Amino acid sequence: MKLAASPPNNVSASLEFLLQEIPGLRTKWAGPRRLRVDLPAETLPALLELLKGRAGYVHLSAISCVDWPTQNEFELVYHLWSYELNVLVMAHIRIPRDPGVYLSVYDLYHPAAFFERDIHEMFGLYFEGSPDMGKFILTEWDGPPPMRKEFDSEAWVMNQFEWQDYRPDWLAEIEAKGGGITTRPQDIRKDGKP
Amino acid sequence: MSTLQSIPVVATKAEKPSGGTGNLLANVFDELTAFCRSRSLFMLHYCTGCGAIELPPAMTSRFDMERLGIQPMVTPRQADILLVTGYVSTKTLKRIILTYEQMNSPKYVIGICSCTVNGGMYWQSYATAKVLADYMPVDMYIAGCMPRPEAVISGLRELMANIRAGRSDNWRDYYRRYDHYLGNQQRLFGENWQTPTDVIGEARHYGQFGPETLGEHTALLERHQTPLLPFEMRLGLGGEKTGVENKGDKR
Numbered sequence: 001m002k003l004a005a006s007p008p009n010n011v012s013a014s015l016e017f018l019l020q021e022i023p024g025l026r027t028k029w030a031g032p033r034r035l036r037v038d039l040p041a042e043t044l045p046a047l048l049e050l051l052k053g054r055a056g057y058v059h060l061s062a063i064s065c066v067d068w069p070t071q072n073e074f075e076l077v078y079h080l081w082s083y084e085l086n087v088l089v090m091a092h093i094r095i096p097r098d099p100g101v102y103l104s105v106y107d108l109y110h111p112a113a114f115f116e117r118d119i120h121e122m123f124g125l126y127f128e129g130s131p132d133m134g135k136f137i138l139t140e141w142d143g144p145p146p147m148r149k150e151f152d153s154e155a156w157v158m159n160q161f162e163w164q165d166y167r168p169d170w171l172a173e174i175e176a177k178g179g180g181i182t183t184r185p186q187d188i189r190k191d192g193k194p
Numbered sequence: 195m196s197t198l199q200s201i202p203v204v205a206t207k208a209e210k211p212s213g214g215t216g217n218l219l220a221n222v223f224d225e226l227t228a229f230c231r232s233r234s235l236f237m238l239h240y241c242t243g244c245g246a247i248e249l250p251p252a253m254t255s256r257f258d259m260e261r262l263g264i265q266p267m268v269t270p271r272q273a274d275i276l277l278v279t280g281y282v283s284t285k286t287l288k289r290i291i292l293t294y295e296q297m298n299s300p301k302y303v304i305g306i307c308s309c310t311v312n313g314g315m316y317w318q319s320y321a322t323a324k325v326l327a328d329y330m331p332v333d334m335y336i337a338g339c340m341p342r343p344e345a346v347i348s349g350l351r352e353l354m355a356n357i358r359a360g361r362s363d364n365w366r367d368y369y370r371r372y373d374h375y376l377g378n379q380q381r382l383f384g385e386n387w388q389t390p391t392d393v394i395g396e397a398r399h400y401g402q403f404g405p406e407t408l409g410e411h412t413a414l415l416e417r418h419q420t421p422l423l424p425f426e427m428r429l430g431l432g433g434e435k436t437g438v439e440n441k442g443d444k445r
Contacts, residue, residue, distance in 0.1 A: 137285075138285075138321065139285060140284045140285055140288070140382070140383060141284075141320075141321070142384075143320070146320050146321075151320075153318050153319065153320045154318045156320050157317065157318055157319070157324075160320075161313070161323070161324040161325075162324070162325065162328070163312050163313075163324060163325065164311070164312060164325050164327065168337075
């Protein structure tokens, strides 16, 4: 099925009319078929229920997380797709970084368990009611959540790993002719260790 | 392990060069073995990263590795070469070590791509191991991002020449300096780390036991090691079999 560039007027108007039921909600069309929704965190379950029950939003395609360390907040973005309206809804909420706890939407969308477990592992954000908050991809990891902005991956690597010298013969030949490596690893690395 | 030790074994001693004195045929058998070994290499390609994409052309009709006597093999127990193609994440490294320890000696490890040398473009990543040679002895690095099939084949030919000349015996190093390798593994995986392979027992079995085989890290291993038990074998017919299943259900 080929979609028109933008949804018919009655679709976008009825969607916006439907969303008015949620208090404190702001909408903004980010593209012809992409509707950005900003709303208070406590109203998100109501929004999802509304979209799923009355607008055919059966597909939660992703939950993404953004860390805002200066504002001390996490931003969660719920990407929802309706196969009937063919409009993407991106619901943005902000939650405080401390204590970093939010509600699971597993009861509404089962795939949320996958995304929530991933976000818990990468950002340390806990989802109450999610079926499993155990280790997921980083099974060998016991450090801080690595996708938080304050985690310095490079410093951690410098502390954890060692490097080997790599001086092949062909490089010596090139250097004898006046060539060689222009940027050495220690020029890039912060602490200047070779 | 006691069962391994109970098998009578004559360990091959390191051969002395005949030095032109006496028997011309002294090393003929070793020479023949080395020649045959170098001409029949079975390769287990552990495709961890992007370098694996250069292997299909190297193996198939375009560059045809098989004309050199190198074939892909599907299981570690029947392979000679372990090809690690690309970045090695911490999680993958565990599996690589398990695979390496399952292979029969003599075994050779080739690290393909810059990532196995020093982390490559993933040097900043918290999740990748940087130097493959810290965790297992590497016989040959084929650097590049990624090396072309010509480079892969050139590296394999060099390995063949090394095997032919008897220079490539890094697999002994894993037994002789097991403590060193185990120490690096423990640093990454924690002190509970253990594999089902009894490397120390194998080192004794192959006559490769050295002063650096045991050390503080193997002592740590022994403290945490759960004993390796043989698989429980059950034979049952008809009714007996269902009895076993019921027993399992109760648990």
